[in-house]
Amino acid sequence: MVDVRRFVERGITVTTQLSKAAAVPGPTGHPLLGMLPALRDDLLGAILDGFHQHGDVVAYHVGLPRGPRAVSVDVINVHHPDGIHQVLTTPQVFSRRASAYEILREFIGEGLLTSEGDRWRRQRRTLQPLFTPRRVARYTELMADEAARVVDELAVTAGSVVDLYQVMQRYTMRVVGRALFGDDIDEVVPRLQELMPILGDLALARALQVVKLPLSWPTPRARRIGQVRATQYEIVDRIIADRQGRAGGAENEDLLGRLFAAEDPETGQALSIEEIRDQVLVFLLAGHETTSAGLAFTMHLLGRHPEVQERVVAAIGTGDEELVRAAVMEGMRLYPPVYSMERMSESDVVVSGYRIPANTKVVITPWVTHRHPEFWPDPERFEPDRFLGRQERPRYAYFPFGGGSRSCIGEHFALLEMTALLSALLARYRVDTRDERLAVVPRVTLRPAGPVRATLTLR
Template sequence: MTTQVSKAATVPGPTGHPLLGMLPALRDDLLGSILNGFHEHGDVVAYHVGLPRGPRAVSADVVNVHHPDGIHQVLTTPQVFSRRASAYEILREFIGEGLLTSEGDRWLRQRRTLQPLFTPHRVGRYVELMADEAARVVDDMALTTGSVVDLYQLTQRYAMRVVGRALFGDDIDDVVPRLQELMPILGDLALARALQVVKLPLSWPTPRSRRIAGVRATQYEIVDRIIAERQSRTGGDEHEDMLGRLFAARDPETGQALSVADIRDQVLVFLLAGHETTSAGLAFTMHLLGRHPEVQERVAAESGTGNSELVRAAVMEGMRLYPPVYSMERMSESDITISGYRIPANTKVIVAPWVTHRHPQFWPDPERFDPGRFLGRQERPRYAYFPFGGGPRSCIGEHFALLEMTVLLSALLARYRIDTRTERLAVVPRVTLRPAGEVRATLTVR
């Protein structure tokens, strides 16, 4: 049994609890703790979690990297920084080995096979679908002046219907409510497992393991049934939805098709990533626009002319302040130096958009909401802003998500004014960043 004694001792960082290190602080206020760590210790910060010494299961160092140059190293050198990290191992237990969680040659084959499905031209085919669902949101509300709504509930349903229709076609009315109920439960269970100091095998019949198994079995049953129904129709690839395209997809180098298990895992990744992050990003952006009516009116006016540039900039600024993927984990596979600090092999390394998006060197007055930051020529380093990750593992659905958010925001602002000036937004870092409760807003008809 090996012992780890502060492997990143040369990296500055807070001391924390004498017995548990930074574990209590990170559990109680993860976002506040890592932001304070940056302000107090700089661009590379070490957090010791667990006992002062002992096996890695109960004692470990985590290094956070916040400068764009260091983030570039972490995200673009997969041979040094792998996804052999606990967050991805836990997601793998829940949603299999899809594009988000797979590694090595398996991931490379998947990326080659799936990339043609997400070109701007292919994604552009979903604009009409997105516009239909945005119109459904706007029309279904039938609001009168002064109506109070939960923006998060609104965006969750929109995002799930868009990704559901994109994947499965129009016959989704019985599927969407079940998936919308399951996804937050999955996220909460995954977070609870991530925070366990000692992770018992899921094969052990603990109450939590049984609940995880039940949720996983239910989501697999839903997706497997849809796949089986599609397979029964001439092999499954005759439809123009994404599921049909997954059946038809081939690795351009080998000609190999995806297996049924591969397709199921990809569907689960698309449902999780395409639903959770998009709905939260939209709700956060709408809340911010509701607190800044003068900005909102400029965005609405430009959108009304058919120009979506400022709408897109508002979405990007919303994700700067409230990035749905607030942190990303990697594991160092060899010793490496970042910003002058030695990071030993087998150290968990985290890059956090939540912090870097507030780095005052690249974002003057970082807490101010200003979509103008994303208009015109931008002189910032590439990794001063990375809500969709970066490098070879960047999010394959970035264009889809931005388009989806822009379409709904344009449609909503054309009909309603959003007012959140009396509301407070509280967020919680789960698998993704989520509102802690309702995102209340008063909507008035224009």
Template sequence: MAPAFRRDMLGTLLDGFHRYGDVVTYHFGPRWGPRAVSQNVVMAHHPDGIHEVFTTPRVFSRRTTGFQVLTEFIGAGLLTSDGEVWLRQRRTLQPLFTPRRVAGYTELMTAEAERVAADPTVAPGSTVDLHHLMQRYALRVVGRALFGDDVDEAIPQLQRLMPILSDLALARALQVVRAPLRWPTPRTRRITRERAAQYGIVDAIIARHADREPGAERDDMLSRLHTARDPETGQPLSTEEIRDQVLVFLLAGHETTAGALTFTLHLLGRYPEIQDRVAKGDADLVRAALLEGMRLYPPAYSTERLADVDTTIAGYQVPAGTRVMLSSFVTHRHPDFWPDPDRFDPDRFTGQHTRPRYAYFPFGGGPRSCIGEHFALLEATVLLRTLLARYRVEALDQRLRLAPMITLRPAEPVRAVLRPR
């Protein structure tokens, strides 16, 4: 199945679901061979099966190929760590992301949203690339939240690096046999070079932060990381852990939010009557449009776990050592829970509904649900309300080509015209 996944991962997953149902097994590598070069991957698509994988204690872990590769690229931060290390990090970082703490960033987000609306490149009637604009917005927000300062000088470098690193990481994760990074192959040398560039950018920003106003009282997230303590043991984060958390927040945090905003604005630009309702509506309707955008185009479109023991999913036997994948991109189109699933309809998220918990999981689920969910939703909602109050978005393309890398990205510029309201 590896060639089919490389050629069209999303199409292959949807086809497997429509053909075979809620639990599908894909074989990678030769039909017969040792586990090192031959393995089965089980996909679970029904909310009940997803609930089992996310919440069953001591059965599924993150010790998977995909997370091993991510650790090689972005270190052992909250996204990639596991077991006791993850639990300690989560306890330590959780107080930084409470709804009350996150609400304190509203003013910063509003200022950055106003900056986008007033950007000289957003001249009335001109064509813009929505993804480029949303990446800049999300990077500036997370940069200012992390460091109390803008990261303008790093933005072009990070925008160049992200698709390269994503492509390299996905290709490495799909390799049946992976050479250790210490082996000097052309692929590993490129990975090492690009990873060094990524860490160089982050280290330079951290160093600048350390040199600024010695002894002054600071209230940015990096300063809080330095003072954070595990509430149970009092243990601080190590210097390496702080660096890895910053890398996760800066790269993964901005990429997912930028994607959610890009796809939602594109959809609103295709459906002007819905856009006008959202622009004139209250915060709940704006949020509903965002949630529906993430239903159709979830930035974290898949995740995986490893079955540490023999278990079952939806009644099917799953041997220990099996990789289990969950795809929100597929489950968000499950017709049992989403009638006419390809239709853009924010009203799915207004009023009351009786869907199962894991019919919708853009931020993951269980104990390891995304710690930045409140931050991302507030950041995206502020931008949508600000931009739609000033401009009408007209999408120039009816369909977008998608690039499922580490996150779901548009494969090409997302063209739109912004016209004053």
């Protein structure tokens, strides 16, 4: 029997909370365009300033002061771990019906990153067994081989200057390429490596459009997006078609072979060819861009702090990977490759004492929360010891891989991949970036604004 009283009481409680909740504070910005110019010119600086000035929940009005949603919208940023927990773990209230995922869906289809509802749940059940720590550990040798290749190819002389980001991009693309497709990647990797940054730039440009025209309209940008999308589909479709024609043997051991064999444990349903293609595109984007940037950022920080670098090298020498992993995690605290995540409120809701109306874009930003002084003393300092031993801090004070049911399925893979390269490179070379400045740009993911230069010397 349904307890009607419980639903009535809950409705009264929610209504009372909403009536007592405060309106969300925030900066006013430009008299006509609101915060659009500030967010477009310096997104990361603007949201960090907003947090310092207005607190844990901040409203940014974008567009005309009054007008239709197409040209006027409020964006709410939530920064406290308790509020982030609420946003990430109540998908019935905070859905992924947000523009960022709609744009990604236009570029890479409906894979695990962009799908919703029953389609997503079926994909998650099907793919989760492929990314358990035990399954991921099978790629350890592959990662070690590619890390050794990077170290050997550098072959630097004393005082050689390299672009760490370029080195890391080549490494991560080869790792994810071999994990997906096996050893036959020499033709594919260079083409995909050219396409991924272009895709990111086009997606960001589309995200910053106040009015988004349909891609079916023949604008120059829409045509360019269509060209890039067609090229990436052609590359992946050709690989899939080739694999269909010669299945069996060792090829079943790579990730593409496992995607062909994967079944939903509840229904026994396999992935369609279109779904396999979309998963491949998600893995290429998420497994390449984010990991290469995270590695470059961490190496830059270690190069600026030689005393920490030498402690990490000493740990590598003893086979203790805890400090190496801590350095990677601290690098992603200061420079989280996934610097923000969007949700849409499906109903009126109260977060941290503030009222958020239905159909409002809600953004959570690791870039800001990872610098929250309540949980990170001296937040701009690079200190891997923050991640050693048992730490008493809220779960969502640190969330570079998201959280809740939509947390990143590739977290174990990425951390293992980053640790492998860091260990191999630092064991051979001393990295110095003390004379270099790191500038970053928020695209689809956080990327360096230019080369990440470092001076390498043999140990």
